[in-house]
Amino acid sequence: MASDETIDVEIWQGDAGGGDYRAYTVPAQRSQTVLDVVTWVQQNVEPDLTYRFACRVGMCGSCAMNVNGKPRWTCRTHVSNAGDGPLRIAPLRNLPVIKDLVCDMTEFFDKWVGAGGVFKPSATRDDPMPAIDPTMTERAAASEAIECINCAICYSACDAVAQNDAYFGPAALNRSWSLINDVRDAGKTERLTAAAGIGGCFNCHSQQGCASHCPNLLNPTLSIAGLKRAAVKAKVRGEI
Amino acid sequence: MLDVRLYLAQRITALVMAPLVIGHLAVMIYAVQGGLSGAEILSRTQGSVVWALFYGAFVLAAAIHAAIGIRSIAYEVAGVKGLALNVVSLGFGVLLLVMGLRAVAAVVLP
Ligand code: SF4
Numbered sequence: 001m002a003s004d005e006t007i008d009v010e011i012w013q014g015d016a017g018g019g020d021y022r023a024y025t026v027p028a029q030r031s032q033t034v035l036d037v038v039t040w041v042q043q044n045v046e047p048d049l050t051y052r053f054a055c056r057v058g059m060c061g062s063c064a065m066n067v068n069g070k071p072r073w074t075c076r077t078h079v080s081n082a083g084d085g086p087l088r089i090a091p092l093r094n095l096p097v098i099k100d101l102v103c104d105m106t107e108f109f110d111k112w113v114g115a116g117g118v119f120k121p122s123a124t125r126d127d128p129m130p131a132i133d134p135t136m137t138e139r140a141a142a143s144e145a146i147e148c149i150n151c152a153i154c155y156s157a158c159d160a161v162a163q164n165d166a167y168f169g170p171a172a173l174n175r176s177w178s179l180i181n182d183v184r185d186a187g188k189t190e191r192l193t194a195a196a197g198i199g200g201c202f203n204c205h206s207q208q209g210c211a212s213h214c215p216n217l218l219n220p221t222l223s224i225a226g227l228k229r230a231a232v233k234a235k236v237r238g239e240i
Numbered sequence: 241m242l243d244v245r246l247y248l249a250q251r252i253t254a255l256v257m258a259p260l261v262i263g264h265l266a267v268m269i270y271a272v273q274g275g276l277s278g279a280e281i282l283s284r285t286q287g288s289v290v291w292a293l294f295y296g297a298f299v300l301a302a303a304i305h306a307a308i309g310i311r312s313i314a315y316e317v318a319g320v321k322g323l324a325l326n327v328v329s330l331g332f333g334v335l336l337l338v339m340g341l342r343a344v345a346a347v348v349l350p
């Protein structure tokens with residue numbers, strides 16, 4: 001039983017073939033994060049409990065898990081903010097499970113590339129660095145979208161991804177939008193072609209599940225709305 | 241699943257339908273207020289190119305618009321894919337078109 005000194009937690013364990021929750025009682029600490037709880041269980045009770053983390057400070061994006069039904073970055077989610085009742089920790093939705101809390105991120109990153117998420121330089125290293133005016137519209141739009149840590153929390157929160165396996169998802173399209181606003185980039189046509197295609201931005205239902213869960217407070221819905229406008233314009237002008 | 245062509249087609253047909261729906265409602269209210277009988281209404285619509293175009297355009301726009309909507313729902317909710325998805329959405333569009341044009345023909349053909 002949980003007391004002031006302990007926390008009740010259920011952690012999903014299994015693989016692609018299925019699995020179940022197992023219950024543990026973990027010593028409570030001040031400012032304890034969900035990742036701390038998982039680590040305690042792994043170090044003290046369940047040595048083969050599998051999970052990912054690296055930075056523990058919200059930089060690397062590797063520790064995302066489903067916490068009480070919501071995708072969260074577990075290194076920056078305090079147990080006290082994780083919701084009422086016993087903690088329930090599971091792997092992210094919308095990605096295949098490898099083992100326990102670890103998902104296979106291959107499709108997430110393949111879609112990142114498919115949406116045109118790789119920067120395409122318009123100059124070589126021998127050319128002078130272009131000056132970017134920090135107040136220009138494109139720079140402001142790129143700045144809003146740029147702080148993505150690839151955690152796949154938005155991807156896991158997105159119902160359009162859940163229902164449509166072709167859909168690139170919010171993170172990849174958000175990345176595409178930040179590059180479309182990068183004046184040094186030379187890949188806009190390919191990027192808009194991908195955004196206009198069958199897995200692209202027009203599959204988004206604009207309900208902002210991504211934006212309301214992004215731990216870095218990005219708004220992929222806004223980026224996708226920008227992509228929709230840009231893709232329609234390019235189509236009407238015959239550029240794509 | 242929705243690409244830019246389908247998206248544009250759905251938005252443009254919505255733009256076409258909006259004024260037509262308002263026109264339809266306005267005329268309907270006017271006709272009822274004025275106490276026009278069915279026969280009187282038919283006498284005005286039969287042989288009218290304007291009403292044929294008005295409702296013909298509405299039926300065409302509605303068929304395209306709804307077929308694209310059904311396509312999204314069939315794919316996302318029912319998991320219909322590939323050829324079956326084309327059959328469902330095209331089939332639904334053609335069904336609406338045929339039913340709608342029959343109704344238009346019934347009131348505008350002399
Ligand atoms: S707004 Fe679009 S991308 Fe974001 S969660 Fe909803 S459907 Fe997915």
Ligand code: SF4
Nearest residue numbers: 148149151152154214
């Ligand atoms: S947009 Fe936000 S939620 Fe999505 S991958 Fe980037 S940081 Fe994570």
Ligand code: FES
Nearest residue numbers: 056060061063075
């Ligand atoms: S461990 Fe790096 S973001 Fe959580």
